[in-house]
Amino acid sequence: MSTNYPNVFQSIRIRGVDFKNRIEMAPPSPNRADKDGRVCREFVDWFRPMAKGGAATIHVGNSVIDSSESSDEERQLDMGNDGAILPLSTFVEMCESYGCQASLEINHCGRDTNPSRIGRPAISASSMVTPMENMRAAMEGREPIPTEEMSHEKIKETVDKYAMAAYRCKKAGMKISMIHGGHGNLISQFASRLYNKRTDEYGGSLENRARFCIEVLDAVREKVGENFVIEFRISADEIHPDGMHFEETLQFIDIIKDKIDILHVSAGLHGDFAYFRNWWQNAMMDRMYNVHYAEKIKKRFPDLLVATVGSIMSIKDAEEIIATGKADFVAMCRPLIADPDMPRKYALGQEEDHRPCIRCQYCGMRLTKPRVIGCAVNPYSANIDAYPDGKVPLAEQKKKVAVIGGGPGGIQAAITLRERGHDVTLYEKGNRLGGNVIGAAAPSFKIDMKDYLDYLVLQANKSGATILLNTEATKELLDQENFDAMVVAVGADPFVPKVNGVDKPHVHWAPDADVGLVEVGNKSVIVGGGAIGIETAIGLKEEGKEVEIVEMAPDFNHLAQNSSGTMQDLLEKIDTLKIPVHLNCRLMEVKDDEVICVDTKSQEQISLPADTVLLAAGMVPRHAMVDDLRQSVPATEVYIVGDAVDVATIAEAVNGAFKAAAQI
Structure with a gap:
């Protein structure tokens, strides 16, 4: 069968191991192992859609x-003893059933280990207090604990542990493993x-600093033999100014090149947040970043x-990379979490049905709470235990x-309800679908x-739901239809x-300016x-308009800490564009050609010229509307989702709507 993506779907054999295409799932940590760090059924079920969807590895x-000495996440796999082998084999055999190679990213996080998890200091090449440990110590109200420099005996012991972890992978049936030498x-x-x-001989020159890695790779190869692929x-x-840069890399x-089979090329650091973004790019950063x-x-x-990795968002991107010889394999993580079936869809010519990742970082941010991994746009991800095949069952009774x-x-609810076989009518008072995603x-x-x-x-238009645009749902209208349930x-x-x-005519909601619904003058103040x-x-500044921002908070720390990089990049762009930002600043009055604010620290009054005022000071759930509409169906059959419950993000809207629709 012909394909539009012949290069990315080309098979390859390495050391006799068959890879059916060039698509890898880059390594996620799903918080799905059991309490002992073993593979369990929910772990296997979480990865099944990716194996089924067409990834080669x-x-x-x-x-x-x-x-016991490397622990920095909840429920991560532990390959420290032979008890890991049997559970791991169930994951391997699941992958094999779909022609997919199972692999582990074998790792020791060294300095980034949390001493509170292991009951003693973390170990590393040298003794130091890390930025992450300083942060943990501050949160836990204790003194930071320096890492311990590894002795020669400890180095040898650790090298053997890498080799045994890889050997246990092979004993479980794996034909490939990734050794983590980055981040x-x-x-x-x-x-x-x-x-x-x-x-000593492990420090100083590059040859000395590479010694530990060489010993690990040699030990792994000796243990796993020749018919095993080392990535x-x-x-x-x-990226860090004092770190290892590309020429030295x-x-x-x-x-090391003769000791490995595939080099997996990423960038950045894990334990220093300022350089985290280089391997986990946010939506403000370029695609195909590395x-x-x-x-x-x-x-x-x-x-x-x-192999290359980093914001490669589609099989189309992957094809271009392979076709032009930039890499031999393309690794993706978040795009395959968002749509595990993406490779299959592209192979079958169903590209338009590919569910895109929005790089919102919801998946990784969940792990820090801690929660099991989830996805803002793929609600099955966090709910795979309830829907192990990535599908909702047909409803026992078809409802209106x-x-x-x-x-x-609303769109996610309509799609899921239709998948369950219900008769669905979606009401949208505007002239297009999308809601706040439009802005x-x-x-x-x-x-x-x-x-x-x-x-x-x-997908809404393909779902089979009846979609009524320019139609505001009212209690009277809904009562006439005699619905069985309502989202x-x-x-x-x-x-x-x-x-x-x-209430002046030149005051508008900021996203309305983004989409061109309102006229914006040359001097705007954003509240x-x-x-x-x-x-x-x-957006306005890039159009050549003058714009200033007023913000009541004293700084942006509360926003930056919760945005996983996006806010930092937005703030950098604000600085680059030289957009004035007035912190500790409260709006007091809007006049025809200016706004009056007050500095909340000095109480000084500030006047800013403005022919347009754009509001972006938050949102308020439409509780009154909800309370009116919910009377049109039996009380137990009403489901409130998204911002109508509590103003949050796309993730909460999509996942909440999915869970509601799956119950009807």
């Missing part, structure tokens, strides 16, 4: 060689001058098989269901959100501060410095 992230984990703690301050993960550049690759490193490595070492609101929650997708730099909006609208996804209204002049306000400000 699935790598499981951060699988530690000994959890500031233990191997790179030896390799990088940033962490390695030793003066090695590396940070092409640690090329020298390091030259030292591919240029892989391309340069491939040119320098043409005989080395190279109203969905009120055409945003992401979120409007800025030119929001390409991920634009793709998601297109997907939502297409209320009416969203929220903009928060409007109670100040004089806020509210959250993501919505900043995105609007950036």
Whole structure:
């Protein structure tokens, strides 16, 4: 059968191991192992859709060689003893049933181990107090605990642990494993001058700093034999000014290249948040972010098989990378979580049904709570225990269901209800579907959100639901239809501060400016410095307009800490564009050509010229509307979802709507 993607779907054999295509699942840590760090049924079920969906290889992230001394996540796999082998074999055999190679990312996090988890100091190439440990100590109200420098005896013991972890993978039936040598984990703690301050044969020159890695790779090969593929993960550049940079990494690759089969090229560091973003890119960052490193490595070492990773969002992108010789394999994680079936859809010519990742970082942020991994746009991900096949069952009784609101929650509800066989009518008072995603997708730099909006609208129209645009649902209208159940996804209204002049005709909701629903003058003041306000400000400034932001908070720390990089990038763009931001600033009055604010610290009054005022100070759930509409069906058959419950994110809207629709 012909395909539009002949290169990415081309098979390859390495050491006699067959890889059916060039698509890898980059290693996620799903928090799905059991309490002893073993594979369990829910672990296998979570990965099943990716194996079924067509990936050639699935790598499981951060699988530690000994959890008694390397532990930095909840429920991560522990390969520290033979008890891991039998449970792991169930994962391997599941993958095999779909022609997929199962693999573990074998790791020791070294300095980033939490001392509170293991009851003693973390070990590393050298003794140090890490940024992450300083943060943990502050949160726990204790003194930071320095790492312990590894003795020669400890080094030998740890090398053997890497080898035994790989051997246990082979005993479980695996034919490939990934050794983690990047992101500031233990191997790179030896390799990088940033962490390695030793003066013995493991420190100093690059050859010495590479010694630990060489010993690990040699020990692994000796243990697993020749018919086993070793993939090695590396940070092409640690980005940190004092870290390992690309030119030195090329020298390091030259030292180890004959000891590995595939070089997996990433970038950045795990334990230093400022450099976290380079391996876990947010929606503000370029797609295919690290591919240029892989391309340069491939040119320098043409005989080395190279895998690339980092915001490669589709099989179309992957095809271009492979076809142009930039890499031999393409690894994706979040895009396959968002749509495990993506490879199959592209292979079968169903590209338009590919559910796009929006790089919102919801998946990883859940792990820190802690929660099992989930996805903002794929509600099956966090609910795979209830729906192990990634499908909702048909309803026992077909019902007539109203969905009120055409945003992401309402659309997800309609799609899921139709999959269950219900008769669905979706009411949307506006003239198009998408809800708040329309405004979120409007800025030119929001390409991920634009793709998601297109997907939502297409899938809604393909769902078979009756969609009524320009139709406001009222209690009287709903009563006439005699619905059996209802999903209320009416969203929220903009928060409007109670100040004089806020009702003037040049005062608007900021996203309405983004989508061109309102006329914006040449001098705008945006009230509210959250993501919505900043995105609007950036868009207006890039159009050549003057814009200023007023924000009541003293700084942006509360926003930056919860955005996993996105807010930092937005703030950097604000600085680059030189958009004035007035912190500690409260709006007091809107006049025809200016706004009056007060500095909440000095109480000084501030006047800012403005021919347009754009509100972005938050939203308020439409509780009154909800309470009116919910009377039209029996009380037990009403489900309130999304911002209508509590203003949150796309993730809460989609996942809440899915769970509601799955119960009707």
